Amino acid sequence: MLETKVCIVGAGPAGTAAALQLAQLNIDCIIVDKAVFPRDKVCGDGLSGKVITALNRIDPAIATRLKEANFKLNSWGVTFVSPARHSLDVGYRPDYNSKDGSHKETPIGYVCKRMDFDNFLVDEVKRRKEIQLHENVNIESYELTSDGYIVTGNKGSFQVKAQLLIIANGAHSSFTKNVANITIEHKHYVAGIRAYYKNISGNNPDNFIELHFLKSLLPGYFWIFPLPNGEANVGVGVLSEAVRKKKMNLKKSMLDIIENDPVFKERFKNAELTSSIEGYGLPLGSKKRVISGERYMLVGDAAFLIDPFTGEGIGNGLYSGRLAALEAAEAIRANDFSAAKLAHYDAEVYRIMGPELRLSHRLQKLVNFPWLFNTLMKVSSRNKQLQELLSCMFYEVDLRKKLAKPSFYLKLLFNR
Ligand SMILES: Cc1cc2nc3c(=O)[nH]c(=O)nc-3n(C[C@H](O)[C@H](O)[C@H](O)COP(=O)(O)OP(=O)(O)OC[C@H]3O[C@@H](n4cnc5c(N)ncnc54)[C@H](O)[C@@H]3O)c2cc1C
Known part of the structure; x- marks a missing residue:
């Protein structure tokens, strides 16, 4: 059996952020993922300014490498379109000026396929000797003992004993449900679908991402996020409560918009679907929850931290992963992994992200x-x-x- 102070389950943005921050603090850890990277993740692929800010706090060199990477598209803002089709362009920077182009020096937002972005983070993990990454390991059970957690995967062939767990295994985490007792509430959960298209017309010249609050989808929206090489991420996200109440079929709704809505019919006239249409859940941070306990902290989607208005979860995943690592360092220093000690993590997460989550x-x-x-x-x-x-x-x-x-x-x- 492997032994470690900290075991992180899940190597998405939240888990890798935790591992990289621990490495910066000279703390060894084991990180496990059921996938082999590069792997896909159903997402809108929108990265707001928060992503660079969070990476910069972990290690400015990582933020610099992401800024220099060529697999992403720079985006300078968001277009909101209301149900009555009032459109509002909001630049990410207060000094955004579409005419003089001065804003172009420093883009803040990106659109980037998760296949590439998550692989970038895993490559960062692979650079660090403090981090032991195990891919292709599906964790199936967790046992709390007097001096740690025993985590078992791949039908018993993989076992780690850790003093502390950071749970980063996303929206469908069994730990979140069974140990942390956080269950899905349909008014705090969104159902989302995503597809890739090529050659959509009418995109904003500064690659604004588009959120269209169409009447037929309220309280959800249809999005178009431009990607490199003329591709775009297109999807629909609707509060699960509404999906159930209205018996909505999101895939049908999306295709109906693309084929029949007068605006989108035109914009998709020459467009080509280049992927399958996939769905996944978005656990929202619209309700405060207890996200730590004896010897564990939940991060990212496993902690229900997605922004309830924009659907953005990557930034909060990175932030919470970093905060969990800082808390882990303090728990190791004090040799105290109790629920009372780790409750400070909850306080920090909601101090930093709470106001924004409440606004959203x-x-x-x-x-x-x-x-x-x-x-x-x-x-x-x-x-x-x-x-x-x-x-x-x-x-x-x-x-x-x-x-x-x-x-x-x-x-x-x-x-x-
Ligand atoms: C349709 C849709 C659109 C979205 N659009 C956006 C957007 O544009 N911008 C944005 O910021 N956010 C968006 N989000 C939210 C975003 O995808 C998530 O918030 C983000 O992926 C959370 O990161 P994470 O690291 O917590 O979890 P994940 O990215 O889900 O990573 C979890 C990792 O855990 C691994 N794992 C799972 N179970 C196990 C197991 N049992 N054993 C081992 N490993 C396991 C998985 O393989 C995965 O690698 C969207 C989500 C959806 C569904």
């Missing part, structure tokens, strides 16, 4: 009131101050707190 939950609810959403979008498209604030939302996390106040929206709607 509010915005998500707003989408349930199309008239309010339409009005907000209409007002925003004419209000420079609000546009700046919205772009700060992507650029500067602290400024988002301003947006989390209900009075902000009331003022906006009624003091125009």
Whole structure:
């Protein structure tokens, strides 16, 4: 049986971030994944500024290598389209100016196939001698003993004993469900599907990602995220509660939009589907949960940390992985792996991500009131101050707190 201080289950963004941060702290760990990399992951492939910020905090050299990588497309902003088709372009940088091009120096957002991005992170893991990576190992059981966790995989042929576990095995984590007792609640969970297309027309010249809040999908949306080589990631995400209530078939809904919606019919006229259409769950951070316990911490999707408005989970996965590693270092130093000690991890996660998750939950609810959403979008498209604030939302996390106040929206709607 292998022995280690920290075992990380899952080598997606959250698990690799935890491993890389531990390595920076000179702490050895074992990281296990059932897949062999490069592997695909159903996703929109959108990477916001948070991704570079998080990688930079772990190790600026990793952030630099990602900035230099050529498998991604630089994106300078987001286009929101309301149910009444009011469109609002929000640059990621407050100084975004589509005309003079000065913003082009430093892109903040990227679109990048997960096949490439996750493999980039695993390559970073492979550079570090402090990290032992085991691919092709499917973890099946966890046993808590007096001095650690015994983790078993591949029908008993793989075993690790660890003082501490970092659970990073994504939205379908059995540990999250069976040990941490966090179960799916359909009002805090999104069902999503994704496909790759080539040759869609009408894309934004600065590669803005597009979120279309179409009437037929509310409270969800249809997205188009441009990729290198004329490809795009196209998908639909809808709150599971609505999918069940309306008995929606997301694949059918998406194909119907592409084939019959007057705007998209035109834009997809020469487009070609280049992949299968795949679905996966998005566990939302719209409800606070207990994400640690005796000898374990949950990170990324296993901790239900996806942004409830944008569906973004990679940034929060990286952030939570890093925070778990910092907490692990402190637990090892104190030789204390109790639930009480590790509860500090929960406090840190929600101190840092809580305000933004709460704001996004509010915005998500707003989408349930199309008239309010339409009005907000209409007002925003004419209000420079609000546009700046919205772009700060992507650029500067602290400024988002301003947006989390209900009075902000009331003022906006009624003091125009
Ligand atoms: C349709 C859709 C669109 C999305 N769009 C975006 C987007 O555009 N931008 C964004 O930021 N986020 C997006 N997300 C969310 C994003 O995909 C996740 O938040 C992100 O992948 C979470 O990273 P993670 O490391 O926690 O989990 P994952 O990326 O799921 O990684 C988990 C890893 O654990 C491994 N694993 C699972 N079970 C086991 C086991 N038993 N034993 C060993 N290994 C195991 C898996 O092989 C996998 O490598 C989207 C999600 C979906 C479903």
